[in-house]
Amino acid sequence: MSFVDIRMQDTPNPRARKYILSQDIKAEGKVSYQDPAHCQHVPMAHALLLIEDIAQVHFFENVITLTQKKELDQQAMDQQVKEIIEETFPHHDPHFVERLDAPTLSREQLSEEIIEIEDILDATIRPSLQMDGGDVEVLEVSGDIISVRYLGACGGCPSAFEGTLQAMKYAISDGLGRNIDVVAV
Helix, strand or coil: CCCCCEEEEECCCCCEEEEEECCCCEEEEEEEECCHHHCCCCHHHHHHHCCCCEEEEEEEECEEEEEECCCCCHHHHHHHHHHHHHHHHHHCCCCCCCCCCCCCCCHHHCCHHHHHHHHHHHHCCHHHHHHCCEEEEEEEEECCEEEEEEEECCCCCHHHHHHHHHHHHHHHHHHHCCCCEEEEC
16 A cells, blocks of 8 residues: 555656655755665665666655666666655655765855855756756855756756756856856766
8 A cells, every 4th residue: 555646757867767756755955865875864765776777866855866877667667666665655754864974064054155056046947957856056166166966867967968057157147247157076
């Protein structure tokens, strides 16, 4: 018996698949894992990363995005993912926090410039990325160069590198009132 409804959806990235749940999987924030050793405290993420050829698990609100190392048989993967979600969901806490040895900065710990950039991305680029099962994280600002990391379906997606870097560059340059460059790391 399923405790949560699950819908599967393709993303623009041919190696990523979205699983939309009827309940939150991550009540606050977002998180991506690429190594099962880093998510043993989140049994659902750990089990999903143990699926052969899964490279990344991304949790955001009621969406799980899985990125594959290579294109796999979607039907077989969907069945395996659904079974893992149904098995682990009854014990899953959507309010989980990251371990202390893998800290993430809270908004209060970010520089004013990064907060301003995050606000620009929240208002312009990020909603589209999140709708496609991905996201972007600002890592560093060094002069007029902003380093970002793609998360979820955006990681390794050809359209992320082709179009969204330019869109971010224009949106942030316009918002900050100066020319900047955005690079993905």
